[in-house]
Amino acid sequence: MVVKIKKKKKKHLKSSGPSVPDWSCSGRPPSRIRRGRGLVIAIVCEEIPGNMAESCAWLLVLITVFLCNLFKIQLPSLSSIVSRFLQKDAEQEQQMRADIQSMRQELSSISMMDEFARYARLERMINKMTDKLKTHVKARTAQLAKIKWVVSIVFYVLQAALMISLIWKYYSEPVTVLPSKWIAPLERLVAFPTGIAGGVGITCWLVVCNKVVAIMLYPIS
Numbered sequence: 273m274v275v276k277i278k279k280k281k282k283k284h285l286k287s288s289g290p291s292v293p294d295w296s297c298s299g300r301p302p303s304r305i306r307r308g309r310g311l312v313i314a315i316v317c318e319e320i321p322g323n324m325a326e327s328c329a330w331l332l333v334l335i336t337v338f339l340c341n342l343f344k345i346q347l348p349s350l351s352s353i354v355s356r357f358l359q360k361d362a363e364q365e366q367q368m369r370a371d372i373q374s375m376r377q378e379l380s381s382i383s384m385m386d387e388f389a390r391y392a393r394l395e396r397m398i399n400k401m402t403d404k405l406k407t408h409v410k411a412r413t414a415q416l417a418k419i420k421w422v423v424s425i426v427f428y429v430l431q432a433a434l435m436i437s438l439i440w441k442y443y444s445e446p447v448t449v450l451p452s453k454w455i456a457p458l459e460r461l462v463a464f465p466t467g468i469a470g471g472v473g474i475t476c477w478l479v480v481c482n483k484v485v486a487i488m489l490y491p492i493s
Contacts, residue, residue: 329447330477333438337481340431341489347427351420358419359412368405372398439474446471 356362375398384391443465452470455462463471 329442333447333477334481336434336438337478338485341485344427345489345492347424351423354423355416355419359415361408365405365408368401372401372405442474447474447477448472
């Protein structure tokens with residue numbers, strides 16, 4: 273007689289609730305958790321802006337304004353450097369000056385009474401060379417003024433584009449947040465255009481940075 277032994281299936285104990293993995297971001301709990309049939313769907317929390325005072329937005333704007341003002345001070349030097357590369361007749365002008373100086377020394381060694389013809393001929397050459405040099409100097413001065421104008425226009429266009437990009441980037445969020453009591457009388461003005469209480473808006477911060485940088489760079493300007 274064969275005895276069939278029925279093995280009882282072991283029933284797995286159902287836990288009281290499914291284990292929830294740690295889906296927190298930056299140490300914060302997830303914003304919402306949806307539970308289905310034995311499944312856990314964790315939706316990662318949306319990034320909540322932290323303490324704006326710890327961000328580096330204010331420092332980024334300050335460094336940008338500092339570099340723009342420093343570059344503005346160096347515009348004349350930059351224009352001179354550019355003109356040296358573009359003006360190829362500088363060596364010719366120096367040679368003309370050297371020739372005029374040499375002829376004047378020779379003229380001073382000639383007696384006008386004894387060698388009048390040679391003296392007059394050399395004097396006419398000096399006058400002709402001097403007029404030619406003046407023409408070169410006028411042309412070079414006009415070209416240098418044009419180069420300065422172009423460099424200045426390019427700089428101010430780039431600066432305006434950079435400032436507009438900063439205002440666009442930080443239009444809806446403050447560059448930093450201060451205690452409201454520090455700016456209580458002018459809270460709305462300082463926070464413009466963000467409208468966040470205690471926040472420092474990009475427009476106000478740009479004005480402050482320009483004033484501070486102007487004072488810093490005054491000795492070298």
